[in-house]
Amino acid sequence: MRFRYLWLFTLIGGWIAAQQPIYLITANRLFDGEQMHTGWGITVQGNRILKVGPVSDLQQNGQDVVDAGDATIIPGxxxxxxxxxxxxxxxxxxxxxxxxxxxxxxxxxxxxxxxxxxxxxxxxxxxxxxxxxxxxxxxxxxxxxxxxxxxxxxxxxxxxxxxxxxxxxxxxxxxxxxxxxxxxxxxxxxxxxxxxxxxxxxxxxxxxxxxxxxxxxxxxxxxxxxxxxxxxxxxxxxxxxxxxxxxxxxxxxxxxxxxxxxxxxxxxxxxxxxxxxxxxxxxxxxxxxxxxxxxxxxx
Structure with a gap:
């Protein structure tokens, strides 16, 4: 029974995470900690960064896009x-x-x-x-x-x-x-x-x-x-x-x-x-x- 509850909680946790919107954040420049890139962005869900890379590789249906314009995205x-x-x-x-x-x-x-x-x-x-x-x-x-x-x-x-x-x-x-x-x-x-x-x-x-x-x-x-x-x-x-x-x-x-x-x-x-x-x-x-x-x- 204990394992069933654990499995149920795992499923619920995954479902809740899946309901959070995914944001694609773009800007004219992105610094990844080592190099400056143009045409790059990041995808974020909740408090987690999912991916960093060229915007063309990150675009998906259903994303909310936030364009920061003439700005530079940097690591926290x-x-x-x-x-x-x-x-x-x-x-x-x-x-x-x-x-x-x-x-x-x-x-x-x-x-x-x-x-x-x-x-x-x-x-x-x-x-x-x-x-x-x-x-x-x-x-x-x-x-x-x-x-x-x-x-x-x-x-x-x-x-x-x-x-x-x-x-x-x-x-x-x-x-x-x-x-x-x-x-x-x-x-x-x-x-x-x-x-x-x-x-x-x-x-x-x-x-x-x-x-x-x-x-x-x-x-x-x-x-x-x-x-x-x-x-x-x-x-x-x-x-x-x-x-x-x-x-x-x-x-x-x-x-x-x-x-x-x-x-x-x-x-x-x-x-x-x-x-x-x-x-x-x-x-x-x-x-x-x-x-x-x-x-x-x-x-």
Whole structure:
């Protein structure tokens, strides 16, 4: 009986898929990731690309044709480092976004950011830190997957992990308990926090291997190499990677030796760091657009 039900569900699933219209999308140009083509198009059914090739090979009866005209069709792009729950600091400062904006407002803004991101051609994002919004990125991802809102596929990190005292907001009276933009954790407490975040459904864990907490506000390492390694080992047991915000050379080297999957930013990267990354199979996400964005929107 169980196999009959399985067969029935398979038939129903196939029937539902077959009822979805097939779209033939054409444009003057199509870039397939390697070459530019003219006279090519793609066929799409539901959320799947069926075929890519010359339009003459794709045309069939019953298709809905969408002609983009003088445009270029490209593969979906991947945003390697996003923060959908933030908006430009010249609109609202980072401190005020974390401390004054309601979670409802931040999520409402994030739904707009998600739609604009996919409309700009980015079909996947790594969203690396909610900056005080808890696990709202997980809910955003689920809403996109359910079709409640429009947005890209999301690879979520939840709240980032920072060494105690290293992050912000700062500058308040000592007796004021100020919510932080990330989770403060140290030593063996890292194990509990990693497991907690995994339990909430994060796809990847993010740590700050360094931050601007020097005497003059300069970036300096935060976690020890052993602490980062603890995070990496704990995450690996549940099939997750750890990525590291790291701008300083020492912060990068600690994170690389500890086994993180990617270095985010890498401002002080040099030959020694690059060789270490090569030796340990660590990738660099250089966030090349970040300096310009900070300059334009710093407020």
């Amino acid at each position: 792009m991947i945003e390697g480092h996003s923060h959908l729950l933030l908006h430009p600091y010249d609109e609202t400062s980072w401190n005020d976004q974390v401390l004054r904006e309601s979670l409802a407002e931040r999520i409402a803004r994030a739904t707009i950011h998600a739609r604009k991101t996919v409309e700009a051609g980015f079909t996947t994002v790594r969203d690396l830190g909610t900056e005080g919004a808890g696990y709202a990125d997980i809910g955003l991802k689920q809403a996109i997957e359910k079709g409640v809102i429009t947005g890209p596929r999301m690879w979520c990190a939840g709240p980032a992990m920072v060494a105690t005292g290293s992050y912000g907001p700062k500058g308040f009276a000592d007796q004021v308990d100020v919510p932080q933009g990330a989770i403060e954790v140290d030593g063996e407490g890292i194990i509990h926090e990693v497991r907690t975040e995994i339990g909430h459904g994060v796809d990847v864990l993010k740590i700050y291997a360094d931050y601007r907490w020097g005497r003059n506000g300069e970036a300096l390492p935060t976690f020890t190499e052993d602490e980062i390694h603890t995070a990496v080992q704990t995450a690996a047991s549940a099939g997750r990677d750890v990525v590291a915000h790291a701008a300083t050379k020492e912060g990068m080297l600690r994170a690389i030796r500890a086994g993180v999957r990617t270095i985010e930013h890498g401002d002080q990267v040099d030959r020694e760091v690059l060789q270490a990354m090569l030796d340990h199979h660590v990738a660099l996400c250089p966030t090349l657009a970040a300096p310009e964005a900070i300059f334009l929107y710093r407020g």
